[in-house]
Amino acid sequence: MLESFWILLLFPLAGAAVNGLCGKRLPHKLIGLIACGAVLASFLVAALAFVELTGRAADDRLVTVSLFTWIEAGEFVSRAAFLFDPLSAVMILIVTGVGFLIHVYSIGYMHGEDGYYRYFSYLNLFIFMMSLLVLGDNFLVMFVGWEGVGLCSYLLIGYYFKERFAGDAAKKAFVVNRVGDFAFLLGLFLIFREFGSITYLDAFQSVQSSYPGMETGFGILSLITLLLFIGATGKSAQTPLYVWLPDAMAGPTPVSALIHAATMVTAGVYMIARCSPLYSRAPETLLIVAVVGAATALLAALIAIGQRDIKKVLAYSTVSQLGYMFVACGVGAYAAGIFHLMTHAFFKALLFLGSGSVILAMHHQQNIFKMGGLKKYLPYTWGVMLVATLAIAGVPGLSGFFSKDEILWQAFSSPQGHPLIWALGVAVAGLTAFYMFRMLFLTFHGQERIEMGHHDDSHGEDDHSHHDAKPQEPGWSVRGPLGVLAVLSVLGGLVGLPAWLASTNQLHHFLEPSFHYQFVPEAHGEHSHALEMGLAGVTTLIGLMGIFVAYTAYLRRPHLPEQVSQRLSGLYRLIRQKFLVDEAYDAVIIRPTHWLSKNVLWKVFDDGVIDGAVNGTATVVQIWAQQLRKIQNGYVRSYATWILLGTALLFAYFSYFAA
Amino acid sequence: MVPTSHYLILGAILFAIGSFGVIFRRNAITMFMCVEIMLNAVNLTLVAYSRSFNQVDGQIFVIFVMVVAAAEAAVGLALIVLLNKRRGTLDVDQIDTMRW
Amino acid sequence: MELVVFYLFAALAVVTALVVVFVQRAVYGALSLIVCFAAIAGLFVQMEAKFLGAIQIIVYAGAIMVLFLFVIMLLDPQKEIFVGRKPALLIYASPLVIFFGYVLLRALLDAPQPAQGSLAERGAIREVAHALFQDYLLPFELTGILILVAVLGAMVLTKRRPAETE
Numbered sequence: 001m002l003e004s005f006w007i008l009l010l011f012p013l014a015g016a017a018v019n020g021l022c023g024k025r026l027p028h029k030l031i032g033l034i035a036c037g038a039v040l041a042s043f044l045v046a047a048l049a050f051v052e053l054t055g056r057a058a059d060d061r062l063v064t065v066s067l068f069t070w071i072e073a074g075e076f077v078s079r080a081a082f083l084f085d086p087l088s089a090v091m092i093l094i095v096t097g098v099g100f101l102i103h104v105y106s107i108g109y110m111h112g113e114d115g116y117y118r119y120f121s122y123l124n125l126f127i128f129m130m131s132l133l134v135l136g137d138n139f140l141v142m143f144v145g146w147e148g149v150g151l152c153s154y155l156l157i158g159y160y161f162k163e164r165f166a167g168d169a170a171k172k173a174f175v176v177n178r179v180g181d182f183a184f185l186l187g188l189f190l191i192f193r194e195f196g197s198i199t200y201l202d203a204f205q206s207v208q209s210s211y212p213g214m215e216t217g218f219g220i221l222s223l224i225t226l227l228l229f230i231g232a233t234g235k236s237a238q239t240p241l242y243v244w245l246p247d248a249m250a251g252p253t254p255v256s257a258l259i260h261a262a263t264m265v266t267a268g269v270y271m272i273a274r275c276s277p278l279y280s281r282a283p284e285t286l287l288i289v290a291v292v293g294a295a296t297a298l299l300a301a302l303i304a305i306g307q308r309d310i311k312k313v314l315a316y317s318t319v320s321q322l323g324y325m326f327v328a329c330g331v332g333a334y335a336a337g338i339f340h341l342m343t344h345a346f347f348k349a350l351l352f353l354g355s356g357s358v359i360l361a362m363h364h365q366q367n368i369f370k371m372g373g374l375k376k377y378l379p380y381t382w383g384v385m386l387v388a389t390l391a392i393a394g395v396p397g398l399s400g401f402f403s404k405d406e407i408l409w410q411a412f413s414s415p416q417g418h419p420l421i422w423a424l425g426v427a428v429a430g431l432t433a434f435y436m437f438r439m440l441f442l443t444f445h446g447q448e449r450i451e452m453g454h455h456d457d458s459h460g461e462d463d464h465s466h467h468d469a470k471p472q473e474p475g476w477s478v479r480g481p482l483g484v485l486a487v488l489s490v491l492g493g494l495v496g497l498p499a500w501l502a503s504t505n506q507l508h509h510f511l512e513p514s515f516h517y518q519f520v521p522e523a524h525g526e527h528s529h530a531l532e533m534g535l536a537g538v539t540t541l542i543g544l545m546g547i548f549v550a551y552t553a554y555l556r557r558p559h560l561p562e563q564v565s566q567r568l569s570g571l572y573r574l575i576r577q578k579f580l581v582d583e584a585y586d587a588v589i590i591r592p593t594h595w596l597s598k599n600v601l602w603k604v605f606d607d608g609v610i611d612g613a614v615n616g617t618a619t620v621v622q623i624w625a626q627q628l629r630k631i632q633n634g635y636v637r638s639y640a641t642w643i644l645l646g647t648a649l650l651f652a653y654f655s656y657f658a659a
Numbered sequence: 660m661v662p663t664s665h666y667l668i669l670g671a672i673l674f675a676i677g678s679f680g681v682i683f684r685r686n687a688i689t690m691f692m693c694v695e696i697m698l699n700a701v702n703l704t705l706v707a708y709s710r711s712f713n714q715v716d717g718q719i720f721v722i723f724v725m726v727v728a729a730a731e732a733a734v735g736l737a738l739i740v741l742l743n744k745r746r747g748t749l750d751v752d753q754i755d756t757m758r759w
Numbered sequence: 760m761e762l763v764v765f766y767l768f769a770a771l772a773v774v775t776a777l778v779v780v781f782v783q784r785a786v787y788g789a790l791s792l793i794v795c796f797a798a799i800a801g802l803f804v805q806m807e808a809k810f811l812g813a814i815q816i817i818v819y820a821g822a823i824m825v826l827f828l829f830v831i832m833l834l835d836p837q838k839e840i841f842v843g844r845k846p847a848l849l850i851y852a853s854p855l856v857i858f859f860g861y862v863l864l865r866a867l868l869d870a871p872q873p874a875q876g877s878l879a880e881r882g883a884i885r886e887v888a889h890a891l892f893q894d895y896l897l898p899f900e901l902t903g904i905l906i907l908v909a910v911l912g913a914m915v916l917t918k919r920r921p922a923e924t925e
Contacts, residue, residue, distance in 0.1 A: 637682050661765045665765060669802075683848075685841070686836055699799050703799060706803055718887055727902075733826070733913045737914075740916075
């Protein structure tokens with residue numbers, strides 16, 4: 001079973017092909033069944049392979065399967081080969097597991113939408129590409145998956161392509177990702193040049209032998225890792241390339257949950273964890289990763305405070321949480337990053353799906369200031385959302401607490417960490433608790449300000465007739481996945497209990513073989529469990545404070561936010577306008593590019609040089625042809641004379657010159 | 660035994676005469692006959708070389724040339740008949756439709 | 760003696776060829792061409808290519824030229840006036856042809872001419888048959904198809920179409 005784990009790739013591919021090619025003629029129920037069945041099959045195979053993997057000895061938990069040689073040119077060899085080790089096992093379980101739940105959810109959420117089959121075909125294709133990304137045994141296969149998920153993301157963001165904003169958002173995501181992918185590709189080239197192979201294990205062995213310790217200064221290793229990290233900032237929405245993710249909310253909500261919260265955007269974290277042998281030897285890059293992560297976490301958390309769209313709040317929250325994961329990677333705690341990746345996949349998917357349930361009940365109204373008091377109508381959704389919000393806010397006992405706390409502890413105690421980074425992280429934890437509960441209170445509690453949305457799609461007629469109807473809980477296919485994810489959000493943290501609670505951290509222990517080639521710097525002195533526990537207490541306290549502030553501001557004294565925003569109108573406007581990052585990009589990059597394209601490249605280069613060359617060639621040909629065509633005068637004897645002359649000259653040439 | 664060069668010179672002269680005829684004459688049938696003279700000049704050279712190299716292949720080529728000449732004569736004369744029927748003339752200078 | 764025979768045939772061939780080129784009536788030209796082909800056939804025989812000499816007479820002087828004569832009599836062309844619509848061609852043609860003949864001669868005489876042997880000793884016709892039906896069998900068979908196509912082509916071209924009213 002373990003040797004043939006790669007067959008799990010085939011199910012989603014087949015599902016995408018069947019739904020994509022003949023989905024138009026299939027009944028909706030069958031389409032959903034095919035798509036969900038394919039992902040479920042993948043999940044089961046992954047689970048079986050995982051169980052078998054855990055049955056092996058710790059240093060034997062690595063399987064590679066090479067299907068065929070894909071590209072071979074000189075020394076360069078790339079095989080379509082796949083790797084199953086603890087790291088990819090955890091990732092593939094998240095991808096297929098959460099993916100399956102979201103597929104099931106989509107059956108209910110997407111019911112009656114145009115292009116139902118198209119949606120499920122893309123979704124299955126995404127699962128296939130994501131599996132390629134996490135299972136590839138070399139950088140090229142990973143890159144194929146990397147680009148493939150980008151494509152699926154583009155297609156799904158632009159799912160409502162008839163709306164202009166959806167098309168624009170899709171293009172934005174694609175273009176911004178291109179910037180990162182370019183750097184990523186350069187990184188791959190450098191890896192091949194430096195280490196002679198793009199297969200993980202070969203390259204890592206080569207790294208280990210040529211760099212016994214850390215690289216000093218900013219050398220080639222730092223350059224490689226930095227380029228790869230730029231790729232990760234594109235895919236995983238970090239500063240400065242995060243701008244596409246909030247716009248990506250134009251896609252259907254399950255897509256936001258699957259691609260833009262749980263799986264694809266975490267590809268960058270996975271990639272850094274996978275490349276830990278490179279990163280752990282490049283302290284310069286690690287510092288950049290940690291700083292960028294922390295800065296992104298803070299920036300996105302601040303922006304999230306001012307958002308009014310429920311999905312935008314969650315989008316910025318995702319950016320912020322991804323920042324945490326990069327902080328973990330940046331301080332060398334890759335396992336902690338993967339841990340948070342996993343718990344985040346649970347509770348953020350739950351939050352998105354829950355918001356989807358709200359949006360469905362509100363007929364596509366997404367503004368939280370036009371909700372309020374929904375707890376009465378949607379008790380089930382409220383319950384699961386509360387669980388997820390508590391988890392992300394870091395309330396002790398829930399999954400988010402353990403993973404976030406571990407990252408903060410590593411940021412404090414790791415040799416590459418710094419108390420300043422820890423302090424930033426704690427501040428973000430408080431902000432997170434605040435904006436998440438702000439969203440929860442505004443949506444489910446307080447005064448009813450319900451204004452139903454006007455979403456004109458296939459069931460638009462129903463919308464108008466039911467406008468006065470009260471919000472209702474959606475069907476079982478929506479509620480089922482919510483329940484499962486809620487349970488996972490609560491219990492997901494138990495696999496990685498910290499040292500002060502359990503003797504061994506299960507997840508760390510399990511992931512250890514995957515980080516075999518990494519360089520572990522010596523720690524400066526021991527930290528006591530008491531300190532770790534105390535810092536966790538501080539974080540928890542800050543989080544609870546955030547919850548309390550949100551409670552005060554949005555439930556007890558609803559006029560407070562207005563007063564505060566008037567007092568701090570400058571800061572408030574800056575936050576509302578998302579720190580003007582989009583506007584800055586527009587002014588610094590887009591407008592100059594536009595101007596250059598229009599005035600220089602178009603009017604001068606294209607019209608002048610290219611068109612000039614093309615038209616000039618044509619004109620010259622025409623002038624000559626005007627004269628030369630007179631040779632074709634219709635007299636056969638004249639032609640014969642020319643032929644004879646030509647033959648005579650040829651003979652003369654060969655007799656006198658060529659001989 | 661006559662030297663090969665004699666035959667070659669004769670072949671060249673005949674070929675030149677034939678090609679002059681093709682340029683000089685306006686009657687399509689006569690042009691055709693001049694082409695036949697050129698073909699025969701080539702045949703003469705081929706046979707001369709065949710003898711010179713003591714190999715029979717040159718003669719085989721002559722047979723093929725004759726076959727092609729026969730086929731060409733059949734089709735070519737048919738074309739000339741058709742042309743005369745359509746245009747009422749055999750003067751190639753009158754037939755200049757295919758020009759710029 | 761052989762040389763005398765060669766010059767006789769050569770002179771005959773050149774003179775008759777010139778007659779073909781310069782005589783105004785096509786019928787005379789065709790008759791003259793038959794004599795030219797016969798002279799060349801004589802030269803073939805002199806070069807031990809007896810089989811070729813025979814089929815030169817039979818196919819060329821016989822079949823092909825009879826076809827020419829038929830067509831000439833069928834169409835009855837006028838006496839030709841040599842100066843056509845392109846008189847300048849006459850001025851170009853002579854020097855061009857002389858130049859061409861010269862370079863052709865140079866090229867031919869420059870080519871290697873190994874010591875002559877004699878095919879006659881080994882029986883030239885047997886050799887030809889051997890080569891034709893073994894080494895060159897496939898091209899030979901293809902020429903059969905070529906002739907068939909040519910015959911069909913000639914028929915199709917000259918056939919009077921039902922719709923055509925002339």
